[in-house]
Amino acid sequence: MPDCSETAFDWVIVTSPEAGTVFLDAWKAAGTPNVKVGVVGGGTASIFEKVAQQSKQYLHVAFAPSKATGKILASELPKHGNERCSVLYPASAKASSDIEEGLSERGFEVIRLNTYTTVPVDQVDQMVLRQALAAPVVAVASPSALRAWINLIPELERWGNAVACIGETTASAAKRLGLTNVYYPVDPGLDGWVDSIVEALKVQEQVQRV
Numbered sequence: 001m002p003d004c005s006e007t008a009f010d011w012v013i014v015t016s017p018e019a020g021t022v023f024l025d026a027w028k029a030a031g032t033p034n035v036k037v038g039v040v041g042g043g044t045a046s047i048f049e050k051v052a053q054q055s056k057q058y059l060h061v062a063f064a065p066s067k068a069t070g071k072i073l074a075s076e077l078p079k080h081g082n083e084r085c086s087v088l089y090p091a092s093a094k095a096s097s098d099i100e101e102g103l104s105e106r107g108f109e110v111i112r113l114n115t116y117t118t119v120p121v122d123q124v125d126q127m128v129l130r131q132a133l134a135a136p137v138v139a140v141a142s143p144s145a146l147r148a149w150i151n152l153i154p155e156l157e158r159w160g161n162a163v164a165c166i167g168e169t170t171a172s173a174a175k176r177l178g179l180t181n182v183y184y185p186v187d188p189g190l191d192g193w194v195d196s197i198v199e200a201l202k203v204q205e206q207v208q209r210v
Contacts, residue, residue, distance in 0.1 A: 009088040009111075011063075011077065013099060015040040015070055016092065016142075020047035022115045023090045027059070037061045038077055041068030042189055068188040069169055070095075074102025084109060093117040094144050096169075120148035133159060136204035137183075139197050141166045143173035150177055162200035166193040 012035050014020045020039070024047070027035065039045045039061060048061050065073040079085045086109045089100060093114040100110045124132075129152060132138070140146045140163055153159050162181045165171040167188025174182045183200040185192025 009035070009086045011036055011038050011085070011087045013038045013073070013077070013087055013089045013103075014044055014047075015073070015095070015099065017044055017047045018116055018118075019090050019092065020044055024048070024051060026090075026115075032058045034058050035060070036063075038063035038073065040065065040070065040073050043068075068167060070098040071102060074099045074106070077103065077106075077108070079106060079108065087111070088113065090115040092144075118142075118144045120144075120151065124152060133161075135161065136208075137162045137164050137197055137200040139164045139166075139193070140170055140174070141193070143170050146170055146173055146177065150179075162204055164193065164197040164200045166190075 012023065014023055014037060027033070035058070037048060037059065039048070041064060045061055045064060048059065052059050052061055063077060065076045077087075085107070087103055089103075089110055089112045091099075091112055091114060094117055100112050103110050133153065138149060138161065140149065146163070146165070150156060156178065160181060162183060163174050163179050165174055165182060165184040167184055168186075169188070171182050171184035181200075183196040183203075185196050
């Protein structure tokens with residue numbers, strides 16, 4: 001892992017509440033240096049709201065993309081002409097490489113730090129699992145959660161219930177993994193996710209009536 005303690009970055013890019021929490025702990029331990037933060041969406045931005053109000057002279061949430069995906073963030077992050085622009089990207093070890101690749105292609109200097117990871121549970125109570133498998137809609141908020149769910153399904157080809165994803169990234173992962181009954185909002189986020197869950201439930205109810 002590279003040593004970033006003496007390096008000044010033009011941007012710190014944060015793409016999940018978990019990464020934001022880990023970053024804020026490290027930022028406070030480092031003495032709250034001046035940082036300009038870019039976030040992927042409203043859920044991540046909310047992690048910084050209270051701290052930003054208290055330390056606005058040191059921490060400034062200055063950017064969010066027009067659509068809450070890593071690819072759009074990488075394509076829209078402001079860059080000052082042809083000047084060198086450095087980015088610190090604290091992320092999950094399981095996050096894709098879309099952001100660093102997209103920014104590097106635009107000429108940014110990117111340092112990615114894998115600051116946390118997610119680990120699926122080893123086992124689930126079989127009664128709880130049976131209830132979950134019978135649910136008409138499963139709501140999923142990340143590709144890693146989706147992969148963990150699929151690993152729990154004993155016969156994936158026989159499970160055809162709906163999956164409501166928080167956004168396009170998770171939905172794309174669902175389709176790559178062989179799921180076909182997938183719902184997701186055009187604009188990622190909690191409100192759109194709820195709408196997708198409701199839509200999936202309505203469709204499932206109609207199917208059951210037929």
